[in-house]
Amino acid sequence: MNVSKYYDLDAIAGEVAAGKHRETVGGDWDEIGMLQFEYLVEKTLQPVHRLLDIGCGCLRGGVHFIRYLDPANYFGIDVNQSLLDAGYNVELAQAGLQDRLPRENLVCSGEFEFEKFGTKFDFAIAQSLFTHLPLNHIRHCLTNLASVMEVGGMFFATFFELPSSASIAAPFTHFPGNIITHGDADQYHYWLMDMSHAAARLPWRIRIGSGWDHPRGQKMLLFTRINEE
Numbered sequence: 001m002n003v004s005k006y007y008d009l010d011a012i013a014g015e016v017a018a019g020k021h022r023e024t025v026g027g028d029w030d031e032i033g034m035l036q037f038e039y040l041v042e043k044t045l046q047p048v049h050r051l052l053d054i055g056c057g058c059l060r061g062g063v064h065f066i067r068y069l070d071p072a073n074y075f076g077i078d079v080n081q082s083l084l085d086a087g088y089n090v091e092l093a094q095a096g097l098q099d100r101l102p103r104e105n106l107v108c109s110g111e112f113e114f115e116k117f118g119t120k121f122d123f124a125i126a127q128s129l130f131t132h133l134p135l136n137h138i139r140h141c142l143t144n145l146a147s148v149m150e151v152g153g154m155f156f157a158t159f160f161e162l163p164s165s166a167s168i169a170a171p172f173t174h175f176p177g178n179i180i181t182h183g184d185a186d187q188y189h190y191w192l193m194d195m196s197h198a199a200a201r202l203p204w205r206i207r208i209g210s211g212w213d214h215p216r217g218q219k220m221l222l223f224t225r226i227n228e229e
């Protein structure tokens, strides 16, 4: 069995070919797209900033970021080429935004190969990515991301938080949304200290992001890139 449902590339491509790319990334297209966009703008994202969207899918948030940022300042990476293609060919085309995004700003990789963009970033976001990843993949992401973030840059990542009193092994139900998460299967839950552990020895300061109100109970983490010791 795949550790993440998104690693079954053929199954995802089949859903996308059936015209279901919005559902494949979780649905609630307008609400969750706008939620992440408004959140980053409130956290001081400006058009001149370069933004990396990790696990960008078919651009649910990307459509809004691409409209707002200066042309070519949005960068997206995703393990599923089919979702990237739906984002560019369907969603950006419908929104009339393709001319604001060079096609090479969308990279297909599941290995967190951020150096492929050949630039550094002021902001990064992973909306509903860590919820689908085992802890070692999250650590891999944080390690590679630290190399491409400007000092002072901010990385916002959502996760399903497990109360410190709850067992990691037992399923846990989150509110609102009634999503059931697991310690060892997609969708994953973590204690906050698991996230600190994943960032250990890396140049990140980590805290809970304020003011995030997700319809399915995901919490927001803020990783700020600090100077190397």
Ligand SMILES: C[S@@+](CC[C@H](N)C(=O)[O-])C[C@H]1O[C@@H](n2cnc3c(N)ncnc32)[C@H](O)[C@@H]1O
Residues within 6 Å of the ligand: 004, 006, 007, 024, 025, 026, 032, 054, 055, 056, 057, 058, 059, 060, 061, 077, 078, 079, 080, 083, 109, 110, 111, 112, 126, 127, 128, 129, 132, 137
């Ligand atoms: C729930 S969807 C969210 C997509 C997008 N962030 C949004 O809000 O619409 C999770 C996305 O993460 C992508 N993903 C999963 N594992 C990944 C990995 N290791 N590297 C890059 N993308 C990954 C999936 O293909 C999928 O597009």
